[in-house]
Amino acid sequence: MGRLARVMRIIQPVVLVALPVIMMLWAWLKLADAALVTSVCACAALVPFFVGFEKSRRRARNLMPIVVLTALAVAGRLVFAPVPAIKPIIAIVVMGGLCFGREEGFMVGALAMLVSNVFFGQGPWTPWQMFSMGLVGYLAGVLGNRGRLTQRWSVATFGALMALLYGFILDTWTIVGFVSNANATSVFATYAAGLANNVASAIGTVVFLIPIANTWPRIFKRIKVRYQI
Amino acid sequence: MAKGLFATYHPAVCMLFFLAAIGFSFSTQHPVYVVLSCVMSSAYLVYLRGWRPFLRTMGTCVPLVVFVGLLNSLFNAAGATILWQWGPFCVCVEGLCYGVAMGGMLTAVLLWFACYNEVMTEDKFTYLFGRRLPTVSLMVTMISRWTPRMVSRGRNIHDSQEALIGGYDQSRRGMLHRGVRMATVLVGLGMEDAIQTADSMSARGYGSATRTSYARFRWHARERVVLGVFCALIAASATLLATDAGAFTFYPLVSPVEPSWGYATYALMLGMPFWVELERLRIPWYSSSHGKQPLTRASVHGYE
Numbered sequence: 001m002g003r004l005a006r007v008m009r010i011i012q013p014v015v016l017v018a019l020p021v022i023m024m025l026w027a028w029l030k031l032a033d034a035a036l037v038t039s040v041c042a043c044a045a046l047v048p049f050f051v052g053f054e055k056s057r058r059r060a061r062n063l064m065p066i067v068v069l070t071a072l073a074v075a076g077r078l079v080f081a082p083v084p085a086i087k088p089i090i091a092i093v094v095m096g097g098l099c100f101g102r103e104e105g106f107m108v109g110a111l112a113m114l115v116s117n118v119f120f121g122q123g124p125w126t127p128w129q130m131f132s133m134g135l136v137g138y139l140a141g142v143l144g145n146r147g148r149l150t151q152r153w154s155v156a157t158f159g160a161l162m163a164l165l166y167g168f169i170l171d172t173w174t175i176v177g178f179v180s181n182a183n184a185t186s187v188f189a190t191y192a193a194g195l196a197n198n199v200a201s202a203i204g205t206v207v208f209l210i211p212i213a214n215t216w217p218r219i220f221k222r223i224k225v226r227y228q229i
Numbered sequence: 230m231a232k233g234l235f236a237t238y239h240p241a242v243c244m245l246f247f248l249a250a251i252g253f254s255f256s257t258q259h260p261v262y263v264v265l266s267c268v269m270s271s272a273y274l275v276y277l278r279g280w281r282p283f284l285r286t287m288g289t290c291v292p293l294v295v296f297v298g299l300l301n302s303l304f305n306a307a308g309a310t311i312l313w314q315w316g317p318f319c320v321c322v323e324g325l326c327y328g329v330a331m332g333g334m335l336t337a338v339l340l341w342f343a344c345y346n347e348v349m350t351e352d353k354f355t356y357l358f359g360r361r362l363p364t365v366s367l368m369v370t371m372i373s374r375w376t377p378r379m380v381s382r383g384r385n386i387h388d389s390q391e392a393l394i395g396g397y398d399q400s401r402r403g404m405l406h407r408g409v410r411m412a413t414v415l416v417g418l419g420m421e422d423a424i425q426t427a428d429s430m431s432a433r434g435y436g437s438a439t440r441t442s443y444a445r446f447r448w449h450a451r452e453r454v455v456l457g458v459f460c461a462l463i464a465a466s467a468t469l470l471a472t473d474a475g476a477f478t479f480y481p482l483v484s485p486v487e488p489s490w491g492y493a494t495y496a497l498m499l500g501m502p503f504w505v506e507l508e509r510l511r512i513p514w515y516s517s518s519h520g521k522q523p524l525t526r527a528s529v530h531g532y533e
Contacts, residue, residue, distance in 0.1 A: 035334075036255040054364050060431050064423035067368055071375030072415055078380065088412070107368070115372045118351070121289070123342045124255070178297045178335065180327055180479075185318075186304035193296065211409040219417050227424045 008052030009103070016135055019045040020169065027176040035124070035177040042127035049106050049134060056103070062229055065220070066107050069096045073112040078119060085197045086204030089116075090166065093133055094159050094205075095212060097140030098149060099220040105137025105144075124177075125170070132169040136162040155213040160202040167198030231348045232277055234509070235502035239446045240353035242456055246501050247345045249463055253495070254337045257474045260326075261492050263333040269499035270340035276502075277347045290339045294332040302328030309481040327479045344502075356446060363440040375423070379415055386411050455505055462498040469494055 022041055026034050069092055076088035089112055097105020113129040139162065143149045149158055171194040175182050179190070223229065235243065254266040275283045301324060308323025351373065359366045390407070398404075469491030477484050497504070 033256055036252060039255065050362060050365055054362050058364070059427075060435050061424045061427035063364065063368055063371075064427050065420055067371045067375060068416065068419040068423050070368075070372045071379050072412060072419065074372065074376045075379035075383070076412070078376070079383075111365075111368060111372060115369060115376070118346075118373070121342065122346055124251075124338055174297070178331055179300050180331070181305050181307045183304060186300050189300060189304060207405065208409070211406070212413065215413055216416065219413065220420075223417070223420050223424075227421075229424075 002055045002057070005052050005055035005057075008048045008055065011048040012052065012103075012106075012138070015045045015048055016138065019131065020172075023172065023176050027182060030181070038173065038177050039124055039127060042131050045131055046110065046127060046134070049103070049110065053103055053107055061227060065100055065223075065229065066096070066104050066111070069093075069100075069108050070111045070115065073108065074116040074119075077112070077116045081120075085200035086207075087201065088204075088208045089133070090136060090163050090201070090205045091159055091208035091212065093137045094140045094155070094162060094209065095216050097137035097142075098144035098155070099217050100141070101145065102138045102141025105139075105141035106134040107137070109133030109135070109137035125173075128170060128173050132166045135169075136166055152210060152213040156206045156209045159205040159209040163202035163205040164198055167194055167201060170194075171198075231350075233502060233506065235505050236348045238455065238505065239448060239452045240349070240357050242452055242459075243348055243353065244357060245456070246459065247341065247349065249459075250341045250499055251338055251345075253466065253470065253498075254334060254341060257470060258327065258330040258334055258479070259470070259474045259477050260330055260333075261486055261489075262470060262474070262495055263330055263337060265492060265496050266337035266499060267333055267340070269496065270337050270344060273344050273502050274340050274347075277344060286340065286343045287336075290336055293339075294335050297335055298328040298332035300328075301331050307480040323479050323481065323483055326483050330479070353446075360440060371423075375419065379419065382418070383411055383415060386414055451505075451508060455501075459498070459501055462494055462501075465494040466491065466498050 019041055023038050026037060031037070073089045073092040076092065080087050093105065093109040093112065096108035100108075110130040110133060113133045114126065117123070117126050117129070140149070140158070143158065149155050168191075171190055174194075175187055175190050179186050235246075250266070250270070253262075254270075257263070271283065274286065302320060303318055303324075305319070305321070305324035305327070308321030310322040311319060312322060312325075313320045351369075355366045355370060387407075398406075469489060473487070473489050473491045476487065
């Protein structure tokens with residue numbers, strides 16, 4: 001692994017915290033051009049992850065779990081497109097981070113949103129969706145590395161929290177970017193409008209995670225041993 | 230291939246245009262600039278795809294735009310001209326104007342993204358970023374290939390299970406159980422398959438040298454000329470827009486719209502996909518650098 005990759009790996013957690021803080025500060029101080037600035041910041045926040053991953057020089061076969069999980073997540077989003085809010089995507093990203101590590105988890109989440117938006121339409125939301133979904137995978141990877149989240153119910157609870165976090169970040173972006181003079185009422189109205197969607201997404205994630213929380217780590221373990229990933 | 234000469238330009242030029250169009254549209258709520266951006270993006274999208282898909286795109290944008298517009302106008306007491314007040318709700322003329330401007334800005338950005346999706350196809354995107362980020366662009370390509378494969382394999386698994394087991398439990402619980410089992414099979418199967426692909430790639434020398442790329446896109450004189458003109462337009466629009474937008478406020482009273490040269494430069498900048506069509510006039514000094522080649526690569530490759 002190159003030096004650049006190591007530097008990027010140190011920057012990553014800083015960026016994960018810094019972006020939401022900058023977003024909140026921008027709204028708090030009522031600074032101008034919030035829509036543009038927050039979008040540029042979100043794109044910039046993706047850089048350390050992509051560059052770090054690029055420079056870590058993984059072997060081709062070590063990329064394949066990410067490719068397959070991401071493709072499954074995209075296919076899941078496509079198959080579940082007619083059903084509002086309930087998608088297997090967060091469940092798959094959580095399992096990816098949990099079993100393969102934080103950087104891999106981030107890539108599964110970010111790439112899943114990037115590629116699936118080719119079908120659902122790219123928009124100003126793309127960098128934010130990539131960032132938030134990547135954050136979900138990254139956090140799962142951090143907890144997975146520490147040996148937490150081995151019980152089925154703890155994984156499911158974590159997944160539900162992550163679904164709410166994902167919705168929370170995107171709702172906050174709506175307020176910061178597109179509402180002028182945000183006050184308590186408009187903030188409340190935005191979160192209330194997103195609430196049903198976020199709760200449904202959390203429930204969906206739990207429903208998907210419970211059956212796979214024990215099986216998938218076993219499958220991945222076998223593959224890791226067999227192919228020495 | 231998208232319609233028009235603009236789509237045949239070097240991907241870097243197209244990318245710069247969309248970055249500028251989306252960035253500028255995002256940066257201002259000045260009503261004239263918002264209207265210009267909306268008109269130009271609508272015109273280009275209609276040109277690219279026709280009226281029906283344009284209206285469909287507008288239809289998908291409406292809920293978001295209306296939501297943002299309402300949010301800005303209903304809960305905002307910063308304006309001076311109050312129309313209606315009830316408890317925390319206070320609707321003022323200025324808030325309504327701001328809501329409409331913000332909705333228009335969002336519409337313009339969404340329409341530019343729709344044009345982007347049409348022009349910046351995946352091959353151009355990989356061409357631009359393939360050499361800088363070879364691993365990531367390889368992964369994006371593989372994911373795009375694996376997604377339909379996942380769906381079709383899922384269908385195979387479904388069909389064979391139906392043939393083996395016969396009558397299905399049609400309850401929600403049964404369907405969920407089947408869906409999860411299918412996903413599990415797909416993941417295991419997919420990983421073994423993908424790892425074999427990776428081994429086969431490594432055996433054929435993947436990663437042994439820096440990646441090369443088949444350059445279908447070249448810099449010609451037209452790229453240089455257009456890029457120069459476009460950069461000049463960007464600089465002019467940026468300075469003029471900054472002064473105009475600085476002089477314009479919504480609160481407490483909406484300021485009057487002053488005439489400015491900025492509108493013209495902004496319209497010219499956003500109209501790039503249209504004025505590059507001037508190339509068809511066959512201006513001698515402009516098209517001469519193509520040498521013995523016909524005027525556009527579009528006609529060589531039979532895109533039109």
